[in-house]
Amino acid sequence: MKVRLTALMILLAGIVAAEVRADSNASGGGVTASESKSLGAGPFNHDNPVGTSGSLNSVVNVTFTGGFVANQVRFIGTLNKVASGDYASENDIRVTKGGTSLFNWQNPGVGSSSWGPTYNYDSSQSITGSGAYPGGIDPAGNWTVTFYNSFQDNTGPGLVDSTSTNVTMEFRRIDPLQDSNGVFSAGTLTSGVEYNSVGEFAVAQTAGANGNNDRYNFTLLSDGTLSVETFGTNVFTGNINGDTEIGIFNANTGAIVTGAFDDDSGPGLYGALTNVTLTAGNYTLVIGDYDTNFSNTSTLSNLTFGSATSPYDYGLKMNFTAVPEPSTAGILIVCEGGLLLKRRRAV
Numbered sequence: 124m125k126v127r128l129t130a131l132m133i134l135l136a137g138i139v140a141a142e143v144r145a146d147s148n149a150s151g152g153g154v155t156a157s158e159s160k161s162l163g164a165g166p167f168n169h170d171n172p173v174g175t176s177g178s179l180n181s182v183v184n185v186t187f188t189g190g191f192v193a194n195q196v197r198f199i200g201t202l203n204k205v206a207s208g209d210y211a212s213e214n215d216i217r218v219t220k221g222g223t224s225l226f227n228w229q230n231p232g233v234g235s236s237s238w239g240p241t242y243n244y245d246s247s248q249s250i251t252g253s254g255a256y257p258g259g260i261d262p263a264g265n266w267t268v269t270f271y272n273s274f275q276d277n278t279g280p281g282l283v284d285s286t287s288t289n290v291t292m293e294f295r296r297i298d299p300l301q302d303s304n305g306v307f308s309a310g311t312l313t314s315g316v317e318y319n320s321v322g323e324f325a326v327a328q329t330a331g332a333n334g335n336n337d338r339y340n341f342t343l344l345s346d347g348t349l350s351v352e353t354f355g356t357n358v359f360t361g362n363i364n365g366d367t368e369i370g371i372f373n374a375n376t377g378a379i380v381t382g383a384f385d386d387d388s389g390p391g392l393y394g395a396l397t398n399v400t401l402t403a404g405n406y407t408l409v410i411g412d413y414d415t416n417f418s419n420t421s422t423l424s425n426l427t428f429g430s431a432t433s434p435y436d437y438g439l440k441m442n443f444t445a446v447p448e449p450s451t452a453g454i455l456i457v458c459e460g461g462l463l464l465k466r467r468r469a470v
Contacts, residue, residue, distance in 0.1 A: 156191035157295035158262060166203065166286035169214040171275035179283050180271040185292060189263025193294035197247040200290035202230055204239035206276035209284040211238045216287075217269040225250065225260075229273075247295075247357065262294035297321070297358055309341035309408070312349070314445035321438050323359040324367075324412050324431045334428030335412035339439070340374055342405050347445040348398040353410060354390045356438040365435035366413040369394035370421060374405035377423040384417035393437065398444075410437065 167181035202214055211232020218225040231246045232238060250259055272284045309318050324335040343349075349371070355363030370384035380399065389395030392413070407423060409415075414429030 156193070157293055158187055158189065158191075158193075159291055159293040160185050160187060162200075162268060162290040162292055165200075165288040165290060167270040167288070167290060168283040169202075169270050169272040169285040169287065170277075170283045171272055173217060173269060173271050175275070178271075179281070180269055181287075182270075183268045184265060185268060186265050187262040187294060189261045189294070191261065191296055192259040193262050193296050194250050194259040195247050195295050195297055196225070196228070196250060197245070197293040197295060198228060198290065199245045199293070200243075200287045202232060202242040202244060203286045203288060204241070205282070205286060206284040208236050208276040209272070210234055210236055210274070211242050211285075213273045214285050214287070215271050215273055217271060219267045219269070220264060225266075259296070266292075268292065305337045307337065307339050309339045309441065311342045311344060312441060312443040314345075314347060314443055316443075318441040319439065321356055321358045321436065322410070323434060323436045324365065325434050326431050328412075328428075328430050330414065330430040331427050334415075334430050336415070336426070336428045337410045339408040339410070339441075340405070341408065341441070343401055343403050343443065345445045346402045347400075347443055349401055349444075350395075350397050350399070350442045351408060352389050352395040352440045353393040354438045354440075355393065356436045358438075359436050360434040362433060362435040364391070364433075365431075365437050366392040367394045367437050368411050368413065368415040368417055369396065370409045370411075370415075370417040371396070371399060371401070372407045372409060372421075372423050374407045374423075379417065379419065379421040380406075381419055384421070386417075408441070410439070 162183050162185060165181070167183065168179045169181075170179040173180065196218060198216060202211060204211075211230055212234045214230040214232065216228040216230075218228065226248055228246065228248050230242070230244050232242045232244065270287055276284050305322065307320070309320070312318060318341075320339070322337050328335045351369060351371070353365075353367045353369060355365055357363050366387075367389075368384070368386045371380045372378065373380060380401065383396060383399045385394040385396050386392075387394065388397075394410075409417075409423070409426065411417075411426070412429040412431050414427075416427050
């Protein structure tokens with residue numbers, strides 16, 4: 124009995140450990156440092172331009188720990204319409220520190236009053252290249268965040284144009300991957316752990332063998348299925364209108380996995396693959412620009428790639444699901460059966 128209980132405890136400990144989840148980024152690029160702070164549930168008022176007498180604009184003070192140089196600020200929240208004539212694009216956020224303005228962030232909403240009752244936003248703005256901190260800034264310290272509206276529609280006493288709710292502010296440092304032809308290690312993909320990365324394609328690359336392409340090497344320790352998605356993001360160039368094609372290759376033989384390539388199954392013209400069956404081993408995901416020649420006869424050495432007509436960014440997600448192992452109950456049944464059989468033979 125003591126032996127069986129010990130085995131069961133070890134098995135259960137393994138099951139609990141398998142529930143741990145984490146995210147990872149490609150070595151050589153992506154979000155390399157970040158710090159997020161919730162500004163609270165709100166509501167935060169967007170009333171009128173900053174400095175207007177009697178303004179109802181909401182002001183929030185927030186402190187960041189920092190310890191890294193940030194080159195981007197991100198706001199996530201929900202905009203709630205109050206004034207019928209309000210444009211979503213008129214709702215702004217000003218970020219200052221010690222009286223020095225970092226930037227005025229503008230909600231990327233529609234430029235007309237035909238929106239509502241809510242608008243979910245997730246928008247980033249670069250710190251570098253302009254303003255008071257052209258090289259980026261360590262976010263450590265106290266910041267003042269002012270919610271305001273560039274044009275006041277509701278002019279009555281106590282009335283505001285819009286409100287923001289459930290707002291998160293994030294400082295982050297984003298180091299770009301190479302423009303193209305980068306080779307990165309995605310490490311070992313674990314079941315249930317999402318792999319994330321970001322990259323960009325440039326117009327400087329000539330179509331052909333040296334055209335736009337990035338390669339992600341990864342290892343699977345067990346059989347299972349892999350889903351891959353590329354999509355638009357505005358991390359580097361600000362252009363989300365990309366056109367990727369993707370393919371999965373056996374890293375040892377260089378041969379493509381049969382049928383594991385795609386052109387436009389993701390958002391817009393981005394490539395995606397769903398539940399590709401793979402055995403344990405080493406693989407290479409190739410992301411190419413439009414006109415990459417993926418086929419069932421492709422190898423890592425005979426590919427040709429397109430050339431982007433304008434620079435664009437791409438995001439990458441990979442999700443691996445391992446073949447389910449026998450359940451605890453099933454293992455116990457097998458163990459009990461084996462013990463019974465052993466007893467009978469011993470009689």
